[in-house]
Amino acid sequence: MEENLLSAPALYISYFLKQNRIEYYDRMTEVRRTGNYEQWILFFLRALADSAEDAIRTIDRLSALHEKNEAILKQNVSKKQMGTLSKLYSYLEAHPILEVKKTAESIGISYNAAARAVAVLVEKDILKQQKQVxxxxxxxxxxxxxxxxxxx
Structure with missing residues (x-):
């Protein structure tokens, strides 16, 4: 974040603590009982390191997926259609579950333009229809x- 490479924190330490909750509770109890902070600090440092490694793997996978799909989007698409597809794809990475009408309103395009762009993303196997209500x-x-x- 300091180097402006991330716009938000990417460590999910609570997931590590949940996965290791018994050890977490044991170490917290040890601190309360004996004041032994060293074992707690070592545990928490392990949580930070594991969370950072997991975040790096996730970010690398998301970046690879983004690049792969950007290349797919550029195949057999007109310049006019590419503008709408780019808008939709950017929105999609922040809102990975969508409905056409709300998406069109959110990104400021017509319902028909959004529906056509969604159809292209489905055709290119980037989006999948989950359900219909x-x-x-x-x-x-x-x-x-x-x-x-x-x-x-």
Missing amino acids: GKTRIYSYAAYLEILRGDM
């Missing part, structure tokens, strides 16, 4: 979500 279709950026969930 009435006439409303919900789409997800499944590969992105899998990386965030640690499924890859």
Whole structure:
């Protein structure tokens, strides 16, 4: 963040603490009982290191996915269509689950333009339709979500 490479903190330390909750509670109890902070600090440093390594892996995977999909988007697409697709793709990385009407409103394009762009992303296997509620279709950026969930 200091070098402006990240716009927000990327460490998810609470996940490590949840995975290691028994040890976490044991070490906190040890601090309360004996005042032994050294063992707590070492545990917490391990949490930071593991969380940082996980964040780096996740960011690398997301960056690779972004580059791969950017290349896919440029294939067989007109310049006019590319502008809308770029807007939608940028929005998609911040909102990996979307509905066409809300997305169109959020990025300031017509419903028809958003629907056409979504159809292109589905055709290029970037977006997947998840469900349909009435006439409303919900789409997800499944590969992105899998990386965030640690499924890859």
